[in-house]
Amino acid sequence: xxxxxxxxxxxxxxxxxxxxxxxxxxxxxxxxxxxxxxxxxxxxxxxxxxxxxxxxxxxxxxxxxxxxxxxxxxxxxxxxxxxxxxxxxxxxxxxxxxxxxxxxxxxxxxxxxxxxxxxxxxxxxxxxxxxxxxxxxxxxxxxxxxxxxxxxxxxxxxxxxxxxxxxxxxxxxxxxxxxxxxxxxxxxxxxxxxxxxxxxxxxxxxxxxxxxxxxxxxxxxxxxxxxxxxxxxxxxxxxxxxxxxxxxxxxxxxxxxxxxxxxxxxxxxxxxxxxxxxxxxxxxxxxxxxxxxxxxxxxxxxxxxxxxxxxxxxxxxxxxxxxxxxxxxxxxxxxxxxxxxxxxxxxxxxxxxxxxxxxxxxxxxxxxxxxxxxxxxxxxxxxxxxxxxxxxxxxxxxxxxxxxxxxxxxxxxxxxxxxxxx
Amino acid sequence: xxxxxxxxxxxxxxxxxxxxxxxxxxxxxxxxxxxxxxxxxxxxxxxxxxxxxxxxxxxxxxxxxxxxxxxxxxxxxxxxxxxxxxxxxxxxxxxxxxxxxxxxxxxxxxxxxxxxxxxxxxxxxxxxxxxxxxxxxxxxxxxxxxxxxxxxxxxxxxxxxxxxxxxxxxxxxxxxxxxxxxxxxxxxxxxxxxxxxxxxxxxxxxxxxxxxxxxxxxxxxxxxxxxxxxxxxxxxxxxxxxxxxxxxxxx
Numbered sequence: 197x198x199x200x201x202x203x204x205x206x207x208x209x210x211x212x213x214x215x216x217x218x219x220x221x222x223x224x225x226x227x228x229x230x231x232x233x234x235x236x237x238x239x240x241x242x243x244x245x246x247x248x249x250x251x252x253x254x255x256x257x258x259x260x261x262x263x264x265x266x267x268x269x270x271x272x273x274x275x276x277x278x279x280x281x282x283x284x285x286x287x288x289x290x291x292x293x294x295x296x297x298x299x300x301x302x303x304x305x306x307x308x309x310x311x312x313x314x315x316x317x318x319x320x321x322x323x324x325x326x327x328x329x330x331x332x333x334x335x336x337x338x339x340x341x342x343x344x345x346x347x348x349x350x351x352x353x354x355x356x357x358x359x360x361x362x363x364x365x366x367x368x369x370x371x372x373x374x375x376x377x378x379x380x381x382x383x384x385x386x387x388x389x390x391x392x393x394x395x396x397x398x399x400x401x402x403x404x405x406x407x408x409x410x411x412x413x414x415x416x417x418x419x420x421x422x423x424x425x426x427x428x429x430x431x432x433x434x435x436x437x438x439x440x441x442x443x444x445x446x447x448x449x450x451x452x453x454x455x456x457x458x459x460x461x462x463x464x465x466x467x468x469x470x471x472x473x474x475x476x477x478x479x480x481x482x483x484x485x486x487x488x489x490x491x492x493x494x495x496x497x498x499x500x501x502x503x504x505x506x507x508x509x510x511x512x513x514x515x516x517x518x519x520x521x522x523x524x525x526x527x528x529x530x531x532x533x534x535x536x537x538x539x540x541x542x543x544x545x546x547x548x549x550x551x552x553x554x555x556x557x558x559x560x561x562x563x564x565x566x567x568x569x570x571x572x573x574x575x576x577x578x579x580x581x582x583x584x585x586x587x588x589x590x591x592x593x594x595x596x597x598x599x600x601x602x603x604x605x606x607x608x609x610x611x612x613x614x615x616x617x618x
Numbered sequence: 619x620x621x622x623x624x625x626x627x628x629x630x631x632x633x634x635x636x637x638x639x640x641x642x643x644x645x646x647x648x649x650x651x652x653x654x655x656x657x658x659x660x661x662x663x664x665x666x667x668x669x670x671x672x673x674x675x676x677x678x679x680x681x682x683x684x685x686x687x688x689x690x691x692x693x694x695x696x697x698x699x700x701x702x703x704x705x706x707x708x709x710x711x712x713x714x715x716x717x718x719x720x721x722x723x724x725x726x727x728x729x730x731x732x733x734x735x736x737x738x739x740x741x742x743x744x745x746x747x748x749x750x751x752x753x754x755x756x757x758x759x760x761x762x763x764x765x766x767x768x769x770x771x772x773x774x775x776x777x778x779x780x781x782x783x784x785x786x787x788x789x790x791x792x793x794x795x796x797x798x799x800x801x802x803x804x805x806x807x808x809x810x811x812x813x814x815x816x817x818x819x820x821x822x823x824x825x826x827x828x829x830x831x832x833x834x835x836x837x838x839x840x841x842x843x844x845x846x847x848x849x850x851x852x853x854x855x856x857x858x859x860x861x862x863x864x865x866x867x868x869x
Contacts, residue, residue, distance in 0.1 A: 565671070566708050567708055567710050569668075569670055569671070569692060570704070570707070570708045570710065571710075571713075571718070571722075572669075572691065572692035572693040572696065573668045573669070573692045573693075573695075573696055573701075573702055573704075574696055574718075574722040574725075574726075574778060574782065575693055575696035575697045575722055575725045575726040575729065575782065576693055576721055576722055576725050577693045577725065578691065578693060580721065580725065581693070584713055584718070584721065585710070585712075585713070587712070588710065588711065588712025588713045588761075589712060590712075591712050592711055592712040595712075
């Protein structure tokens with residue numbers, strides 16, 4: 197006999213389940229969407245993942261999520277200036293899509309609430325695995341966001357910036373983006389706000405054949421916010437995707453990156469920096485599937501840890517049996533600046549093909565004393581010299597992005613963080 | 619300008635004593651050459667002057683303009699006018715050379731109570747200095763010393779020296795790794811900086827450099843002590859007869 201005993205629910209689990217009951221009548225969606233929501237809340241009812249769930253081993257969500265704020269319909273958020281001047285900006289203001297939408301040739305913006313009501317988004321609401329707690333939480337509660345469609349062959353000169361701005365309470369949003377065949381664009385996903393919020397945000401990108409996308413996730417939540425985010429993408433034939441993320445805030449952050457190469461010649465680059473300070477917990481978990489032959493990927497993650505911050509990077513690369521000639525390289529380097537900070541790295545390569553090149557490496561270092569001496573010997577005081585070296589450590593990853601306006605914009609975000617935490 | 623009195627110093631890590639009772643005086647405006655065989659403590663002396671923490675002074679003192687510098691950190695020494703041109707300049711990935719030059723120049727100006735340089739003035743000074751050393755500005759857009767050849771690194775050191783306008787310049791084996799043309803360019807760069815209010819400590823293994831940078835005094839360092847001092851003819855003597863004779867005399 198197999199007895200399944202339900203452990204006692206945590207206050208956070210109870211709050212989420214109760215909130216679902218309260219919110220149900222307000223949540224948009226046709227029958228298909230509502231069925232997905234029901235399935236999703238069932239997943240939550242089974243309990244939030246603990247460290248015994250392998251993919252959540254370093255981020256015991258059940259233990260770490262110790263409070264869930266109520267929804268706060270009165271909280272107001274305002275659109276902010278984009279990181280790159282002249283970007284087309286669409287904003288989600290505390291969970292609701294803004295009425296103002298830019299007019300851009302070859303690009304359509306649709307509120308996600310409409311796609312929920314007509315049910316066309318329903319297939320995208322399925323979780324990607326049994327441990328997909330963020331997907332489940334989002335599917336249960338998602339009320340709005342945007343669907344962005346970039347037509348075939350459209351090459352955007354300026355970035356599209358998608359802002360998710362929270363002002364407190366709970367927000368659950370979704371960004372669905374389709375980039376047509378041969379189209380080129382830079383998309384900025386901006387995650388920030390000023391409340392003690394709980395937010396889930398799921399981004400779903402589909403790239404057509406030969407499309408080229410640089411997707412920048414700039415996360416600067418306040419040190420009171422819980423931010424549970426997921427980025428999912430399928431990379432089609434000869435398409436190129438570069439994802440750059442910068443985590444520079446949040447109390448409890450999990451950023452999942454779930455990518456699959458689905459067409460030969462697909463190329464994926466992941467570049468990211470975690471700037472971790474205070475008493476915070478930040479987890480970046482990547483799952484990359486090389487599902488077809490002749491696809492390539494590289495991942496470079498740089499972390500700076502100060503204070504009592506804890507960081508996690510899990511990088512899992514699955515090379516499927518038929519995915520011959522895969523070339524995948526992953527590196528995770530951490531600069532540990534305090535005795536109380538910590539960073540856990542777990543690279544995982546699961547390779548079923550026999551003709552592949554795959555590798556990974558991880559380092560944890562302190563500031564190089566020779567470098568520090570050299571800078572000081574030129575008159576730079578110790579604090580500034582350390583600042584220069586720490587910034588250099590992460591700026592190297594940013595500079596790889598090539599596009600000068602983007603590099604400058606990201607370095608400005610970096611400077612902001614160093615001003616606040618240097 | 620510089621007075622080193624009975625200096626004893628050791629490596630912090632393993633306690634090995636490298637400098638063993640060194641005495642040396644360098645006057646303002648003087649170019650002093652320090653010569654000596656490998657392992658005599660030449661580079662160690664340069665690091666100790668710059669304030670590297672790997673060495674510990676156990677006895678004696680270093681006076682710069684009459685003040686002890688032993689309690690000063692490397693940045694304080696640099697802003698007070700001491701400059702070390704490294705034998706092996708470090709490659710620092712991620713730090714853009716231009717950005718570094720600007721920070722270093724302005725930090726030194728700040729320490730002297732001067733306003734930061736305006737960008738056009740900064741660029742003008744860098745361009746002039748680079749041109750005088752036959753350096754390509756494109757090189758300065760790269761991260762500091764990264765991918766520079768040995769000669770380029772040495773030129774970059776002299777470029778920094780020019781821009782920072784120090785009062786006491788310590789050149790640690792600046793000639794090593796330079797071909798004849800580069801040696802000429804670097805030496806001309808140094809000679810152009812010779813001034814009545816500036817002193818040089820030129821550390822070298824060979825007389826070759828001293829043909830280009832003619833010293834006022836020459837000091838032979840052996841086993842952490844100055845065992846003989848003289849004028850530039852001492853360098854020629856060493857070149858002709860090697861160190862053995864001088865070492866034998868001192869023993």
